[in-house]
């Protein structure tokens with residue numbers, strides 16, 4: 232251990248909900264996108280799932296609005312260190328979309344891509360089983376543009392860079408393929424409970 | 433299937449360089465070699481990192497402090513110094529009110545103290561010194577941009593480079609003594625007599641975007657989210673293509 236002289240750290244805030252190395256950001260919701268925030272009108276937004284699937288599908292805003300809606304109430308964790316407790320998102324579970332397109336038996340991963348061209352890779356297992364959504368609203372309000380509105384991917388059990396803002400689609404693959412941050416040295420999976428921040432963690 | 437998936441939309445901000453995985457993943461001891469005050473709230477810490485793998489201007493690193501009980505705190509910091517072979521790198525830290533890591537640096541750190549760093553990370557905000565660079569920063573957001581300015585000078589690069597830097601007042605302008613003709617400071621609260629006070633505005637950008645270099649500017653924007661949103665909107669309104677705007681938000 233490499234102790235820093237004179238450093239004690241803040242009195243521990245570690246609660247059961249706080250992954251290692253994270254702090255409670257309270258009401259703050261920092262914005263960390265690398266690109267210019269796009270102004271996408273709901274009428275211009277679409278979501279597509281293709282790749283290794285039986286039947287590729289594309290949905291527009293109205294069609295997504297008619298799908299069964301569900302909620303996520305819980306925490307989100309950013310790789311830069313902040314966590315936000317008790318967030319409330321609503322939207323459509325990814326299971327609904329994946330059931331419609333029917334991924335091949337060989338499918339193992341997905342690349343989520345945004346209308347800006349941003350990408351993030353995820354194991355398919357992290358996108359199924361009621362753990363991932365296309366989120367359309369936060370706290371009952373339309374998702375603000377700087378937080379990914381009109382719609383973003385929401386995978387709250389992984390670091391939040393995986394939850395691609397301005398989501399445009401998922402490409403289903405039989406292999407893992409690094410996305411934007413993953414090509415820049417970040418971890419392929421990004422599980423905050425195992426502190427998978429950078430490749431090699 | 434081995435071909436790389438390219439989204440149907442244009443990749444907004446392709447990375448400038450590939451990031452070396454191994455060097456970036458290992459923690460290394462960094463010894464505080466020198467502390468220089470920049471402004472009442474910001475200071476530069478020169479760190480000796482003998483095995484530093486090198487970086488490009490614009491990249492950042494991860495810094496870790498460890499308490500005697502094993503507790504650790506990690507934060508990201510941009511690298512302020514230009515790449516060189518000195519075995520030293522510099523970071524410039526704002527003193528954040530109640531800040532765990534910046535608080536230690538500003539109140540406890542002294543030469544000889546050891547911390548840990550790893551990196552560099554993020555090739556997307558890197559500037560290898562190739563394309564004309566239009567740099568826009570506010571507060572400590574000037575740090576990664578200063579690495580680019582220093583690199584440009586040290587290598588006597590001829591590719592155009594301009595820096596617009598926003599600060600509350602001349603006293604709070606980090607690196608004030610080092611700026612030259614490439615830099616236009618913008619003061620938001622108070623300024624020397626004859627210098628206007630106000631936010632970064634379209635008029636500051638107009639002279640640069642109206643007559644861009646032959647192959648256009650690569651824009652690098654760094655600062656708080658509010659500043660980044662404001663500056664990037666001004667750039668888009670001035671005709672700068674969105675896929676040539678790179679944004680680093682300190683959050």
Ligand SMILES: Cc1cc2nc3c(=O)[nH]c(=O)nc-3n(C[C@H](O)[C@H](O)[C@H](O)COP(=O)(O)OP(=O)(O)OC[C@H]3O[C@@H](n4cnc5c(N)ncnc54)[C@H](O)[C@@H]3O)c2cc1C
Pocket residue numbers: 241244254255311492507508509510511524525526527528529530531532533534535572575576680681682683
């Ligand atoms: C890519 C990147 C590059 C960066 N580069 C630089 C740079 O070059 N220079 C620079 O100065 N900064 C930089 N930053 C910001 C830096 O990483 C830190 O966020 C900053 O130094 C604050 O860290 P801290 O430990 O001092 O403060 P923290 O302890 O993290 O506190 C930050 C704020 O959150 C509040 N807070 C945090 N934890 C708690 C808690 N448990 N309870 C209550 N309140 C809390 C604090 O009161 C404070 O207002 C960069 C950030 C990023 C993402």
